[in-house]
Amino acid sequence: MQVDGSVAIVTGGASGLGLATADRLLKEGARVVIVDLPSSNGAAVAAERGDAVRFVAADVRDPDEVQAAVDAAEAMGPLRILVHCAGRGGALRLVDREGNPGSLELYTEVVTINLIGTFNVLRLAAASMAKNEPIDGDRGVAILTASVAAFEGQIGQIPYASAKAGVVGLTVVAARDLAGKNIRVCTIAPGTFNTPSSRCRSSTTGCSTARQSGSTVRSGCRRDERVIDPGRRPRFRRHDNARSSRSPQRD
Numbered sequence: 001m002q003v004d005g006s007v008a009i010v011t012g013g014a015s016g017l018g019l020a021t022a023d024r025l026l027k028e029g030a031r032v033v034i035v036d037l038p039s040s041n042g043a044a045v046a047a048e049r050g051d052a053v054r055f056v057a058a059d060v061r062d063p064d065e066v067q068a069a070v071d072a073a074e075a076m077g078p079l080r081i082l083v084h085c086a087g088r089g090g091a092l093r094l095v096d097r098e099g100n101p102g103s104l105e106l107y108t109e110v111v112t113i114n115l116i117g118t119f120n121v122l123r124l125a126a127a128s129m130a131k132n133e134p135i136d137g138d139r140g141v142a143i144l145t146a147s148v149a150a151f152e153g154q155i156g157q158i159p160y161a162s163a164k165a166g167v168v169g170l171t172v173v174a175a176r177d178l179a180g181k182n183i184r185v186c187t188i189a190p191g192t193f194n195t196p197s198s199r200c201r202s203s204t205t206g207c208s209t210a211r212q213s214g215s216t217v218r219s220g221c222r223r224d225e226r227v228i229d230p231g232r233r234p235r236f237r238r239h240d241n242a243r244s245s246r247s248p249q250r251d
């Protein structure tokens with residue numbers, strides 16, 4: 001995929017992974033539509049970055065709002081790149097400390113944002129990409145975001161792990177479905193990394209998450225974390241889990 005001169009949509013582009021991705025695409029010569037919630041920093045982020053960036057306030061669950069973002073991208077040129085990073089966690093136990101069943105509303109909300117939102121963004125972006133003239137055999141590429149939790153979630157991650165497993169599950173089907181249209185689909189499943197809203201959380205569950213993701217774990221209480229730093233190569237910082245509080249992990 002030729003990034004230079006292409007138009008990209010980056011969801012969740014106001015923060016963390018999405019923001020770092022948007023900056024990288026800009027550096028490579030793309031024009032970028034950042035899609036994020038109206039309450040996000042998206043407008044300021046776009047204003048700081050100039051004409052090659054537009055912010056469209058949209059909830060990834062909303063068909064009309066996401067279509068407006070696709071329309072904004074098409075106004076900049078053929079949409080060829082989607083990087084879908086928008087997502088959130090939500091800690092939930094099946095039975096809480098008082099013996100009450102876990103919240104169906106929270107489960108539904110987290111699954112809807114992470115899984116249904118992914119389908120919504122992918123289908124609308126793909127319909128736009130399908131209209132493109134192929135360049136070097138490609139009409140477009142979609143990169144989705146799952147998590148290591150898709151394969152081994154921790155206690156408290158039941159909605160998040162369910163949704164991310166769904167994203168993994170849809171990936172090969174989507175790739176096969178869109179292959180005939182020369183649109184590639186792939187999904188990343190990161191381990192824990194440090195973003196503004198996802199500060200490293202400690203606990204032995206954190207260690208096992210890091211262990212599964214291939215990060216270095218020493219003595220069961222230390223791990224390395226990947227630091228997303230726009231404009232720089234990822235670096236690794238050691239974190240002492242023993243000093244932080246215990247809380248259910250999101251990732």
Ligand SMILES: NC(=O)c1ccc[n+]([C@@H]2O[C@H](COP(=O)([O-])OP(=O)(O)OC[C@H]3O[C@@H](n4cnc5c(N)ncnc54)[C@H](O)[C@@H]3O)[C@@H](O)[C@H]2O)c1
Pocket residue numbers: 011012013014015016017018035036037040058059060061085086087088089113117145146147148189190191192193194195196197198251
């Ligand atoms: N940080 C980690 O350790 C980690 C690990 C594995 C996977 N992930 C995944 O990576 C992605 C990015 O995570 P991050 O750490 O950069 O998080 P982040 O919170 O910094 O960024 C996520 C962005 O998504 C936006 N967003 C949330 N719900 C939305 C909605 N309904 N519609 C539109 N935008 C919405 C938020 O406003 C935010 O700007 C997420 O899908 C997350 O699940 C993160």
